[in-house]
Amino acid sequence: MPAFDLTTYLERLGMERPAVPDAEALRQLQRAQLRALPFESFDPYLGSAPDLDLDVIVEKILHRRRGGYCFELNALFGAALSALGFQTRRALGRVRKGLPEGGPRTHLLMTVTIGEERFIADAGFGGPGALEPLKLVLDVEQDMTNGRYRLIRDARTDETVIERWTNGQWGSLYGFDSAFVVDADVAGANHICATWSRMPFPNHLMLAGFDGNTRIGVFGRNVTRETAEGDTRTVVTSEAEFASLVRDELRIGVDDRMIAAAWARIEQDTPLPAEARGIAEKTL
Template sequence: MPFDLTGYLARIDHDPLPVSPEGLTALQIAQLRVIPFENSEPLLGRVPDLAPSAIWRKLVVEKRGGYCLELNTLLGQALEVLGYQATPILGRVRMGAASGGPRAHLAHIVTLDGTEWLVDAGFGGPGPEAPLMLGWEAPAEQGCGTYRLRPDAATGEQVLERQTPDGWFALYGFDRVPVTAPRRRSGQRGLRHMGQVAFPEPPHDASLAFRRTGEPLRSRAEAAGGHARVAEQGGPLGRSYRSLWPAG
């Protein structure tokens, strides 16, 4: 189906945007502030449908949230229709670890007048609200925190880090391996197996999380004092879940 730019802009409550660094920043912030990260379907053991029509129906028509492969697929379609040169990437989530797990986090590199920007409206943790310039290692202060992109010689990745009171905290690393449909499907499967690679519990499956820019990352677990019981139609799942993400 053709991408409905008018419908998308209505969903993120924004006017048409110029193709410029300012327009790119406004686009990412607008989507982050309106369409939340939420992982209810992976948590319930469902595999979200990544077909563009299914993503459109869920995020735009039904006005729900989604996780990175859904949120940044939608953003990538908007970028293409608006005229941006956007290249998808698949990152390895680290969340403080020295290296990441499988390539399971979708984001984009946008090239504008020879300058590259990391554009990401789908990270389920304390990620940046605005694009970050690649090749510029100085920290970038934003309203939600201070970030930097650091080259990691050991893995060949660029690593997105956030400054914390205890030092720089690695969020995810990425390289330029081309993103194909099979790799997207592999990334989707990878979300369900992160815990076997680098984390004590799988971040997207084990913690029910909802977040929009301007809000700390919240989960039902946090609201319930550290644990939550999730009910599906037909009865409770009978499992409790703990929030893994620090507040933004």
């Protein structure tokens, strides 16, 4: 396998190579990737499962300036961390988003060991995950740039669950365990996410990223913009508005054909009423 193109990766993130693989470097890398590389599910929404060959991911995200979903974004992140000398380990999580238990193991993340400390490294979660790595410690509130988080233990499922403080209460994002993850696990999870009708990706276009300090989450034609002052929710009403959102705000390099094909599907869906959008967006 050819060496990972770390130079192009760092250029895409707009940062210099860290001097040492320490906790501060990990923090800078995760924050930079989340800000630079958007979450997007155009491929499964338009009928194809993403190719998880690392060379294909590099071409798609670094050279064609697309985004990806967790299997692509965290594969890229993991390759970069390994090239920089970090000790990483993959994990598969069950997305919960407020529910008492998750679905199938279909979220790829990593843990990173630095000295005596372990961190959750995740640059591929489409929901409101932490902008910086969380320390892998239980029952300790951790204030990140974009919110307050904590990890708890679910004794019934034997999972570590990430929670975020939202609207005056703790809400679960996803849970994961310590099972060893092999390539076949990831390939199977990718296939399920991209093709199973009960998963959201074949049925809804989901996008997420940052425009400056504003986090933008998209579920079909429904858009949520999160800032320190609060959230605003809007509905996209035209293909031109959709194209501007994708290309100008989220900076996803998709061509006119993909824009038109995605919008044609979105137009078939009835816009969600405002009170229902938050429920639907929990699938992000």
